[in-house]
Amino acid sequence: MEAVSTNRAFGGVQGVYRHASSATGTDMTFSVYVPPHAEGAKLPVVWYLSGLTCTHANVTEKGEFRAACAELGLIFVAPDTSPRGESVPDDPAGAYDFGLGAGFYVDASEEPYAANYRMWSYVTDELPALIAEHFPADMARQSIMGHSMGGHGALTIGLSCPDRFKAVSAFAPIVAPGRVPWGEKALTGYLGTDRSGWRKHDAVALIEDGARVPALLVDQGGADQFLADQLKPELLEQACADAGIDLTLRIQPGYDHSYYFISTFMADHLRWHAVRLG
Amino acid sequence: MEAVSTNRAFGGVQGVYRHASSATGTDMTFSVYVPPHAEGAKLPVVWYLSGLTCTHANVTEKGEFRAACAELGLIFVAPDTSPRGESVPDDPAGAYDFGLGAGFYVDASEEPYAANYRMWSYVTDELPALIAEHFPADMARQSIMGHSMGGHGALTIGLSCPDRFKAVSAFAPIVAPGRVPWGEKALTGYLGTDRSGWRKHDAVALIEDGARVPALLVDQGGADQFLADQLKPELLEQACADAGIDLTLRIQPGYDHSYYFISTFMADHLRWHAVRLG
Numbered sequence: 001m002e003a004v005s006t007n008r009a010f011g012g013v014q015g016v017y018r019h020a021s022s023a024t025g026t027d028m029t030f031s032v033y034v035p036p037h038a039e040g041a042k043l044p045v046v047w048y049l050s051g052l053t054c055t056h057a058n059v060t061e062k063g064e065f066r067a068a069c070a071e072l073g074l075i076f077v078a079p080d081t082s083p084r085g086e087s088v089p090d091d092p093a094g095a096y097d098f099g100l101g102a103g104f105y106v107d108a109s110e111e112p113y114a115a116n117y118r119m120w121s122y123v124t125d126e127l128p129a130l131i132a133e134h135f136p137a138d139m140a141r142q143s144i145m146g147h148s149m150g151g152h153g154a155l156t157i158g159l160s161c162p163d164r165f166k167a168v169s170a171f172a173p174i175v176a177p178g179r180v181p182w183g184e185k186a187l188t189g190y191l192g193t194d195r196s197g198w199r200k201h202d203a204v205a206l207i208e209d210g211a212r213v214p215a216l217l218v219d220q221g222g223a224d225q226f227l228a229d230q231l232k233p234e235l236l237e238q239a240c241a242d243a244g245i246d247l248t249l250r251i252q253p254g255y256d257h258s259y260y261f262i263s264t265f266m267a268d269h270l271r272w273h274a275v276r277l278g
Numbered sequence: 279m280e281a282v283s284t285n286r287a288f289g290g291v292q293g294v295y296r297h298a299s300s301a302t303g304t305d306m307t308f309s310v311y312v313p314p315h316a317e318g319a320k321l322p323v324v325w326y327l328s329g330l331t332c333t334h335a336n337v338t339e340k341g342e343f344r345a346a347c348a349e350l351g352l353i354f355v356a357p358d359t360s361p362r363g364e365s366v367p368d369d370p371a372g373a374y375d376f377g378l379g380a381g382f383y384v385d386a387s388e389e390p391y392a393a394n395y396r397m398w399s400y401v402t403d404e405l406p407a408l409i410a411e412h413f414p415a416d417m418a419r420q421s422i423m424g425h426s427m428g429g430h431g432a433l434t435i436g437l438s439c440p441d442r443f444k445a446v447s448a449f450a451p452i453v454a455p456g457r458v459p460w461g462e463k464a465l466t467g468y469l470g471t472d473r474s475g476w477r478k479h480d481a482v483a484l485i486e487d488g489a490r491v492p493a494l495l496v497d498q499g500g501a502d503q504f505l506a507d508q509l510k511p512e513l514l515e516q517a518c519a520d521a522g523i524d525l526t527l528r529i530q531p532g533y534d535h536s537y538y539f540i541s542t543f544m545a546d547h548l549r550w551h552a553v554r555l556g
Contacts, residue, residue, distance in 0.1 A: 007538035008501070014538055064342050066541070223286070260285035260292055263344070 001134055004029065010070035011036035016056065019130060023122040024083035025115055030127065031056040032135055033076040035069050044141035044277040045075045045131060046270065047165075049123065049157075051148030052182070053101045055080050059147075062259035068267040072274040075137055079123055081149065083116040091189075097182050098189050104177070105153030106201050108190035117190055120201075124157060143167035143273040147262055148226070151218075152177055155203035155236075159211040167276035169217035169269045171262045172224055175236035176204040182230050207239040215246040217272050219265045221255030279412055282307065288348035289314035294334065297408060301400040302361035303393055308405065309334040310413055311354040313347050322419035322555040323353045323409060324548065325443075327401065327435075329426030330460070331379045333358050337425075340537035346545040350552040353415055357401055359427065361394040369467075375460050376467050382455070383431030384479050386468035395468055398479075402435060421445035421551040425540055426504070429496075430455055433481035433514075437489040445554035447495035447547045449540045450502055453514035454482040460508050485517040493524040495550050497543045499533030 004016040012035040021028040037043055046069070048059055056078045059065070069076045082088075082103035089112040091099035103119035132139045144165045146154035151173020158168030177183020178198045187198045199205035220233045227233075233249055240247035255261040282294040290313040299306040315321055324347070326337055334356045337343070347354045360366075360381035367390040369377035381397035410417045422443045424432035429451020436446030455461020456476045465476045477483035498511045505511075511527055518525035533539040 007534055007536055008499075008532040008542075009538035010542045061537075062339050064345070064541075067342070067345075067545070221286075254286040256285055258285055259339075260287035263342075264286075264288045267345070 001130060009033070010066040012066070012070055014060065014066065016060070021083070021122060021126060023118045023126040026083040026085045026088060028083070028122065029056055029080055031060040031078045032131070033066055033069055034135060035073055035075070037073060037136060042136055042138035043073055043075045044143070044274075045077060045137045045139065046273055047123070047142065047144040047154070048076060048078045049105060049144070049146030049150030049153035050078065050081050051146070051150050052081070053096050054150075055101070058259065059262070062263060063266055064263035065266050065270060068270040072270055074270060074274060074277070075131075075135060077127070077131055079127055082119065088116045089113060098186055102149065102186065104149060104183075104186040104190060104201070105156065106187070106190050109197075110190055110192050113190055119153075120157075123153065124161065141166060141277045143277055145169045145171070145269055145273070146173065147171040148231075148257065149174055149182070151175075152183070152203065155216070156201050156206060158213055159203060159206045160200065162211070162213050165213075166278070167215075167273040168213050169272060171265065171269075172220050172226070172231055172257055173203070173218060173236075174231060176202055176232055178202040178205060179235065180230045180232060204235045204239045207243045207245065212243065213245060215248070216240065217248045217269060219250050219252055219261075219269070221257060221261045222251045222253040223255060224257045224261075226257055279408060287311070288344040290344070290348055292338065292344065294338070299361070299400060299404060301396045301404040304361040304363045304366060306361070306400065307334055307358055309338040309356045310409070311344055311347055312413060313351055313353070315351060315414060320414055320416035321351055321353050322421070322552075323355060323415045323417065324551055325401070325420065325422040325432070326354060326356045327383060327422070327424030327428030327431035328356065328359050329424070329428045330359070331374050332428075333379070336537065337540070340541060341544055342541035343544050343548060346548040350548060352548060352552060352555070353409075353413060355405070355409055357405055360397065366394045367391060376464055380427065380464065382427060382461075382464040382468060382479070383435065384465070384468050387475075388468055388470050391468055397431075398435075401431065402439065419444060419555045421555055423447045423449070423547055423551070424451065425449040426535065427452055427460070429453075430461070430481065433494070434479050434484060436491055437481060437484045438478065440489070440491050443491075444556070445493075445551040446491050447550060449543065449547075450498050450504070450509055450535055451481070451496060451514075452508060454480055454510055456480040456483060457513065458508045458510060482513045482517045485521045485523065490521065491523060493526070494518065495526045495547060497528050497530055497539075497547070499535060499539045500529045500531040501533060502535045502539075504535055
């Protein structure tokens with residue numbers, strides 16, 4: 001693992017790191033903020049999964065998470081959203097919503113994506129091991145959040161690993177990729193046309209199939225251009241109501257899909273996580 | 279004046295605007311954050327001048343000022359750092375420290391820069407009139423801050439207009455451009471070789487020549503790569519000591535010249551301004 005950059009910020013260190021990933025077969029870049037802490041202390045870890053077109057850099061530069069992480073003593077990890085490199089197959093038409101920058105946090109089974117597009121394994125197995133090895137992380141205290149496609153990732157991973165993540169939240173998540181255009185395109189491309197195989201990568205379907213977490217926090221901009229066609233928080237609301245999951249869904253009037261929205265509510269989410277991380 | 283974008287953030291609106299500037303003879307773009315406020319209220323205005331290579335966008339995306347501005351009820355205005363456009367002459371060698379992105383907050387007298395490089399007039403006259411006209415601004419309560427080249431701008435403008443600005447602060451400012459390579463290049467290029475004409479654009483010289491403000495706040499990263507050669511805060515410290523200006527100069531160990539440094543101390547500066555803005 002190589003440090004691309006380290007900058008002091010809010011008393012801690014914002015780092016960007018690169019490593020050769022065995023999961024994706026490519027170099028992968030990610031960012032980690034380590035807040036000020038006592039020598040030898042182990043700190044809880046918050047995972048942040050980003051949305052379509054993003055790298056680690058968007059939230060690192062625009063997410064406004066460091067003040068709260070410094071105050072609350074949280075490590076903040078931001079992976080990339082796909083494998084990258086000249087040898088990595090992209091969307092055939094170069095679209096923004098599939099391929100590079102759009103890994104959808106699945107392990108692809110379809111060709112030509114199966115070799116590199118293994119973001120589920122990368123985010124749930126390989127990168128946690130690296131974080132545990134190189135940072136003062138208490139891996140018994142992890143939580144996960146994400147935005148849009150990364151909200152989908154946070155919900156599906158959080159629901160699939162309820163013993164690992166003490167808190168799960170999302171900003172404007174894709175809650176039911178099996179029922180919206182972004183998700184249908186991505187899951188078809190990565191996993192094939194058999195929709196039964198999609199259910200473990202669809203938060204609403206996971207809940208319908210019995211996955212449980214104690215509580216979820218979701219903020220959704222009321223003026224988000226993707227709200228009606230791609231995000232559909234009402235599907236998550238119904239699934240949680242049916243399953244008895246304590247969902248806090250806040251429709252924030254006037255807010256859009258951007259980091260201006262995310263940064264506004266970031267500290268709220270981190271405080272919610274910190275309570276559950278102990 | 280045309281709105282390029284408006285996004286809800288921290289209960290207010292982050293806007294980016296474009297207008298045809300008579301000062302520079304070009305279109306100019308700037309950003310304004312208006313915090314949540316009561317209908318009809320007039321709010322104090324904080325000016326933020328950016329550093330070399332920046333546009334309005336750097337601080338708007340990375341400055342982390344909105345939470346504090348929303349809490350304190352401050353309008354935050356971020357102008358560009360130079361005129362721009364195909365007809366605007368740049369540094370002959372395309373260097374980053376002169377010409378486009380490097381207006382140094384002066385009105386140029388030298389050719390070919392004199393027609394467009396009029397950032398002093400733009401920031402002190404034309405843009406304030408536009409802000410007063412289009413935003414809920416109390417122009418009797420203004421303050422100014424900036425970073426690096428923009429710290430130079432904030433100090434020189436604040437010292438030159440002590441009745442207008444109730445607070446003046448800076449992050450890693452160029453305090454004595456007449457005595458450092460960045461400043462010598464820029465002032466020669468824009469103002470010519472007669473150094474006596476530089477003094478009103480040099481904070482330390484202005485103080486030596488009698489300019490006064492009640493107090494200054496300066497944060498400077500101790501690990502800033504430009505500290506020794508370009509920034510020289512000790513020159514400001516000496517000038518303020520000799521003049522009886524209450525300077526708070528904080529050398530922040532480990533911090534560099536980046537927005538990771540600026541964003542860490544932004545809220546501190548805004549609180550310091552808010553006290554003085556009443």
